[in-house]
Amino acid sequence: MSDDRLPIGWIGLVHDLRLALHSAHPTAAITEMTADRGWLHVDVDDSQLGPAQRYQLGRLVQGFVTQSLHTCGCCGSGHGRDRGTSRVVTCDGCEKEAICDA
Ligand SMILES: [Zn+2]
Known part of the structure; x- marks a missing residue:
């Protein structure tokens, strides 16, 4: 598990993903x-799951x-x-303020 390189604005998104994945597929591990x-x-160890569950998991992650x-x-706004140049997407407010060096 290493998610320390993720943009700070994605913390909520990643948190929701972990929760959703855990409740839907407790045996799968990110x-x-x-x-x-x-x-x-996202890389997930889905070796414990059957084909149908793997498909569902893939759909979940894709969302x-x-x-x-x-x-x-x-x-973290939606x-x-x-921007074409930076590694992550930014909203207009953050792009203008340039408060994020991501
Ligand atoms: Zn923003």
Whole structure:
């Protein structure tokens, strides 16, 4: 488990993902979460699950990954946009203030 490289604004998103995953698939374990070019990248050990459960788990994770695409990596608002240059998406407010060096 190493998620220390994730943008601070994604803490809420990651927290929700952990909760949802744990309640839906208690035997699955998140092995790694990283920010990969503005996307949340999640590796899960789903070796305990059957094919149907793995499919459900994939859908669940994908939903959060999609959400990460417009979640500001600085303040966590849902208004983030890809700036093309930075590693994470930021919302207009944070981009303007430049308070986040992500
Ligand atoms: Zn923001």
